[in-house]
Amino acid sequence: MPAERDPLADLLAAGGEPLRAALDAGEQRLREVAAQAGPPLDAPASETIEAGGKRLRPLLVALSALAAGRIDGEHVVPAAVAVELVHSATLVHDDIIDRAPLRRGRATVVAAYGRREALALGDLLFARAFSELAAAGDLEALAVLASASRALARGELLQREDAFDAGVARERYTLRCELKTAALFEAACRLGALPAGPPVADELAAFARRIGVAFQILDDVLDVEGPEERTGKTPGTDLLDGTVTLPFLLARERDEQLAGIDLRTLRSGEPLEEICERIAATGALHLARADALGLVRDAKEGLPDTLDPRGVELLELVADAVVERYS
């Protein structure tokens, strides 16, 4: 199976030398930090960092800095490293709870090393995120990162509180997206733009919040839509976990039988496949995707003209890529 073409991959080339230098330096620093974890955590730390992913959050830091005219700032690399470390820490911790065997095609830390190791590694990556910013001497940045970390923890729990509640309010779903996903996108853009001052940082944070929610909605669409070969997850995994997402909420309004389902009785296999197909048949996936597209449009339109146009262009490409995944 050929690898999915990454719509973000071309951005690097287009951003110019300072952008490339910042992203390369961030990547190198991430690997250093992992290697410095010390035995016995250095191996799982390095594997976690090398497993990679798109580095979307470091990219947002750098592009936000570019847009704010601060790509040459010394704040960029520590901020890029810090947001990715927090992101990695939450993934490592999430996999403990979800007992996930695989992530990004590799064995998770919890599966390969154990629960204690995964817990400690997550804690260590968290601590390293804060020390990167402390070493950079940026108190305001530290406050931003701490606030985002708290939002992630709360978001994870709201999801739990709402589990199996098929009639959860749409606002509550959005709040959950904001906390568990958009908060770190927002922190990334804010951190990149911080030296340019509050108005610019606020504008870029607002952009990031919208594309963060859109990103989560798309994730939730893909969870229903699959296919498994692309998403790496069995379609309907969220529903099976009791996580009620926008596609299901929209589908329930359109299909009485879906509205009558008790999620606690749901089992994997054929009935789950059938439910995913029913959700798709209501048009809910198109509606949810349209919502995400609307958020991306709003995000792009909200970017002020005063920003560096090259940075804006690249941020817009990222915003589009967020909703164009696998579509």
Add this chain to the structure above:
Amino acid sequence: MPAERDPLADLLAAGGEPLRAALDAGEQRLREVAAQAGPPLDAPASETIEAGGKRLRPLLVALSALAAGRIDGEHVVPAAVAVELVHSATLVHDDIIDRAPLRRGRATVVAAYGRREALALGDLLFARAFSELAAAGDLEALAVLASASRALARGELLQREDAFDAGVARERYTLRCELKTAALFEAACRLGALPAGPPVADELAAFARRIGVAFQILDDVLDVEGPEERTGKTPGTDLLDGTVTLPFLLARERDEQLAGIDLRTLRSGEPLEEICERIAATGALHLARADALGLVRDAKEGLPDTLDPRGVELLELVADAVVERYS
């Protein structure tokens, strides 16, 4: 059963008004921070903070500040709050791994609320610790706390790496004590003394490292010695978990039968009780306690004359209390 008299309880009265004010303000701030966790984490956060314990680490921050002539500093309360938050975070996380039903006579967060909740609460308390210091504007303090947090994570894992290795080297045991216990004691004293400059902070950190290792040795003695009514744990719990501690290492050198035990085959109940009695019969508990007393003596002797004598006196009382627990 009457409550154990806390040998630290009288310290508050003896320390004068600024000490009391700092400790009270720290206590109040801890409760505020817990309440601000936001639903659904505010309840377990408040219960965790209120369950309390001795607040030994905030006390070390304040006494170190007193000894360094900085008890009136604005750094004291944030540092005291931050070290206690990190300590609380690690306890909440440890209880997930140990599947512990009770701590300090109350249901643990993992038992009362679930694993996901305990994981998120620990992460949130970590993040809050760093934001307290960030809000206080002290970058050096942030670096100290981050470094201690990393040490805690590594210490937890060294213990795991060494699990069931009955012949683990004494140096390795000490390193584990330094990482999993003494590092946060050290951070507490260093944070209290930081504004007085490196030499003073280093001296107080050295004091803290020694009493931290002594504290852990005493914990390990109490794990063998019990009685359960006082320690809240079944004697021999460490051995059952495969955690080889100083009493067992010393006992193995003196009793061939103990040296021949395969810890993996150990079961709770009578055989465990018997092993604890055999360890005690070798005199290993006295030897380990003597080691701890020696560390405390070295710690006290290492405190320079240039420190505030009232602070020194109280630190010495804390050092003594560390090894006089339940003895």
